[in-house]
Amino acid sequence: MSQPQPSLAPKPWLSSEATPFVRIQKVTKKFGDFTAVDDVSLDIYRGELFCLLGGSGCGKSTLLRMLAGFETPTEGRIIIDGQDMAGIAPYDRPTNMMFQSYALFPHMTVEANVAYGLLREGVRKAEARERVAEMLRMVQLTQFARRKPHQLSGGQRQRVALARALVKQPKLLLLDEPLGALDKKLREETQYELIRIQETLGVTFIIVTHDQEEAMTLSTRIGVMNAGEIVQVGEPPEIYEFPKSRFVADFVGSVNIFPGRVVEDEPDFIRLDSPEMGGTIHVGHGVSCTLNQQMWFAIRPEKITVTRDRPDAEHNVVQGLVEEVLYMGNLTAFRIRLDSGKTIRATRANLSRQEHEPISWDERVWLHWGDTSGVVLAQ
Amino acid sequence: MTGARRVTESALGRLGLSGRALVVAVPLVWLLVFFLIPFLVVAKISLSEVTIARPPYLPLLEWDGLRATLNLNFENYAYLWNDPLYGNAYLFSVRVAFVSATLALLIGFPMAYYIARSPEPRRTLLLTAVILPFWTSFLLRVYAWQGFLRSNGVINNTLISLGIIDTPIVMLQTDFAVYIGIVYTYLPFMILPLYANLVKLDDSLLEASADLGGRPVATFFYVTLPLSMPGIIAGFMLVFVPAIGEFVIPELLGGPNTLMIGRVLWNEFFANRDWPVASAVAIAMLVVLVVPIMALRSAQARAEEKR
Numbered sequence: 281m282s283q284p285q286p287s288l289a290p291k292p293w294l295s296s297e298a299t300p301f302v303r304i305q306k307v308t309k310k311f312g313d314f315t316a317v318d319d320v321s322l323d324i325y326r327g328e329l330f331c332l333l334g335g336s337g338c339g340k341s342t343l344l345r346m347l348a349g350f351e352t353p354t355e356g357r358i359i360i361d362g363q364d365m366a367g368i369a370p371y372d373r374p375t376n377m378m379f380q381s382y383a384l385f386p387h388m389t390v391e392a393n394v395a396y397g398l399l400r401e402g403v404r405k406a407e408a409r410e411r412v413a414e415m416l417r418m419v420q421l422t423q424f425a426r427r428k429p430h431q432l433s434g435g436q437r438q439r440v441a442l443a444r445a446l447v448k449q450p451k452l453l454l455l456d457e458p459l460g461a462l463d464k465k466l467r468e469e470t471q472y473e474l475i476r477i478q479e480t481l482g483v484t485f486i487i488v489t490h491d492q493e494e495a496m497t498l499s500t501r502i503g504v505m506n507a508g509e510i511v512q513v514g515e516p517p518e519i520y521e522f523p524k525s526r527f528v529a530d531f532v533g534s535v536n537i538f539p540g541r542v543v544e545d546e547p548d549f550i551r552l553d554s555p556e557m558g559g560t561i562h563v564g565h566g567v568s569c570t571l572n573q574q575m576w577f578a579i580r581p582e583k584i585t586v587t588r589d590r591p592d593a594e595h596n597v598v599q600g601l602v603e604e605v606l607y608m609g610n611l612t613a614f615r616i617r618l619d620s621g622k623t624i625r626a627t628r629a630n631l632s633r634q635e636h637e638p639i640s641w642d643e644r645v646w647l648h649w650g651d652t653s654g655v656v657l658a659q
Numbered sequence: 660m661t662g663a664r665r666v667t668e669s670a671l672g673r674l675g676l677s678g679r680a681l682v683v684a685v686p687l688v689w690l691l692v693f694f695l696i697p698f699l700v701v702a703k704i705s706l707s708e709v710t711i712a713r714p715p716y717l718p719l720l721e722w723d724g725l726r727a728t729l730n731l732n733f734e735n736y737a738y739l740w741n742d743p744l745y746g747n748a749y750l751f752s753v754r755v756a757f758v759s760a761t762l763a764l765l766i767g768f769p770m771a772y773y774i775a776r777s778p779e780p781r782r783t784l785l786l787t788a789v790i791l792p793f794w795t796s797f798l799l800r801v802y803a804w805q806g807f808l809r810s811n812g813v814i815n816n817t818l819i820s821l822g823i824i825d826t827p828i829v830m831l832q833t834d835f836a837v838y839i840g841i842v843y844t845y846l847p848f849m850i851l852p853l854y855a856n857l858v859k860l861d862d863s864l865l866e867a868s869a870d871l872g873g874r875p876v877a878t879f880f881y882v883t884l885p886l887s888m889p890g891i892i893a894g895f896m897l898v899f900v901p902a903i904g905e906f907v908i909p910e911l912l913g914g915p916n917t918l919m920i921g922r923v924l925w926n927e928f929f930a931n932r933d934w935p936v937a938s939a940v941a942i943a944m945l946v947v948l949v950v951p952i953m954a955l956r957s958a959q960a961r962a963e964e965k966r
């Protein structure tokens with residue numbers, strides 16, 4: 281594919297000299313006949329905040345548990361900081377994990393839970409107490425230090441688990457759905473806190489999440505997983521704007537997808553015939569494809585303009601009927617039924633506070649998008 | 660069906676009984692009839708005087724036609740207190756029971772742990788194997804140990820034929836045999852509560868400990884052991900308490916010096932036919948036992964609360 285690539289600042293994953301901190305090489309994990317992780321290869325660099333993003337049951341936790349040492353890969357190798365992890369027990373690995381179920385020790389206070397890792401490491405009691413206190417301050421649990429886990433709310437428990445994993449400042453931190461139970465405000469604060477820790481301590485993070493928004497805001501790079509495989513790895517804008525497959529396009533953000541057949545294939549543009557769109561889609565850059573090939577055109581709702589009057593454009597103009605208008609504050613979302621019967625989603629930023637005669641239900645409107653606004657996908 | 664129910668309910672209602680009261684009443688009546696009343700009878704006998712008659716004690720309450728006289732006789736307790744035989748038997752019983760319960764714990768814990776960590780078909784199989792001995796008579800099993808332990812028994816014969824020893828080791832009629840018998844008999848009572856506790860132990864807690872740098876030994880002492888405390892205490896009680904009053908095992912496997920309180924009791928009742936002293940022994944044993952039981956119970960309650 282010769283689609284334009286995003287311009288990126290120099291980053292370790294772009295340089296051929298940088299040595300990865302974590303190397304996952306052709307790792308497969310089978311439970312009986314079931315393949316939970318399927319031939320995954322991944323390089324993660326020092327200081328990264330890498331997100332594994334995927335739906336429930338796609339193998340994210342299993343991959344993380346192999347890094348922590350709780351599962352042994354059926355095939356493949358895991359190398360952390362230049363050391364092959366085969367046969368190395370969890371307590372000898374330079375990793376700490378925050379469990380999806382938190383796994384707090386029910387018989388210990390919050391304080392004792394957080395101190396546990398330090399004491400096992402041989403840190404002296406006085407120093408451990410200090411570091412624990414500092415950690416609890418950071419996750420705003422100071423006044424709960426003497427409580428037992430069962431006396432805490434879900435969000436508080438999650439913060440204890442986070443504190444317990446962070447306090448040892450390991451080289452590699454593995455977080456399994458770390459922010460799921462937090463409310464929006466605390467979640468954002470914790471996200472900033474994670475980024476701050478990553479920047480000040482230089483700890484490498486691997487975070488598992490099924491929340492694409494969280495992955496977008498937090499990570500240096502995202503690895504999208506589906507059915508045990510890594511389907512795409514890239515920086516958040518790359519994943520969002522240049523998905524390589526319909527799965528990624530659909531999983532990350534919302535998208536309209538039109539199947540289409542290549543009817544013109546020129547070096548600087550192609551045209552797709554799409555009955556669902558009700559015409560031909562003009563794509564303003566070259567795409568490696570063959571004539572008559574079945575392709576998919578994916579376009580995000582915010583890249584479609586909705587107008588009452590026909591826009592002054594040559595290509596990519598269709599008409600439809602507004603079926604639904606959702607006011608969402610910062611933007612307005614439309615669901616529009618095309619004449620072909622397909623419904624598509626389009627959004628519009630609410631630039632002014634009060635619009636004169638806003639577009640509403642049952643109106644016929646014109647839709648238009650630029651000829652480089654969408655992505656052509658072969659799969 | 661509903662009609663019948665309504666009739667019973669209204670009948671009960673007229674008696675002032677609700678369904679709930681009935682459910683609570685059944686075990687209460689049971690305890691009253693089979694525990695409290697016999698206890699009171701024994702307590703009464705322990706305060707009376709021995710005589711050669713049938714029953715072999717004098718009544719507490721005497722009625723000479725004009726007045727009732729209450730003859731409370733504390734002699735029996737004073738006798739227990741003054742004759743060192745009884746105190747020694749108590750102490751010895753407690754010691755045997757404590758050592759046996761500790762041994763059962765040391766043997767039972769790894770077994771319970773292994774069973775609880777086993778995958779499903781094997782787990783049920785092992786659990787059944789633990790309960791299996793109950794299917795034969797307890798008495799038969801203790802007799803079987805006689806066959807193992809006696810001078811020309813299985814163990815000595817094997818060792819001699821292997822040339823490891825020349826003369827048989829005396830095992831039967833020793834304290835050693837009593838310990839073997841008690842630990843063997845009561846082991847399932849240790850394993851079952853421990854198993855019930857350990858099977859609930861969350862794997863991810865052990866993983867979390869390992870992840871935080873806890874080696875297996877540290878994980879055991881800081882996580883597994885504290886979390887299994889309620890099971891340990893329950894198992895300990897189930898072995899310790901009945902072992903104190905154990906009669907059959909010391910009688911069949913122990914020697915003449917193995918004077919456990921159960922045997923003393925038996926001798927007072929049936930050999931000496933001194934029912935009042937025997938009853939006093941029983942009551943004193945109960946009182947002596949209540950203290951450690953209460954201590955264990957409160958320890959258990961504290962351990963439960965920690966979870």
Ligand SMILES: Nc1ncnc2c1ncn2[C@@H]1O[C@H](COP(=O)(O)OP(=O)(O)O)[C@@H](O)[C@H]1O
Binds near residue numbers: 314
């Ligand atoms: N110990 C196990 N035994 C059998 N199947 C497992 C085991 N652990 C995970 N799986 C299966 O592997 C798949 C991936 O699980 P997981 O990695 O937990 O998914 P998620 O992406 O939601 O974290 C699931 O279908 C799960 O049922």
Ligand SMILES: [Mg+2]
Binds near residue numbers: 340341380456
């Ligand atoms: Mg998971």
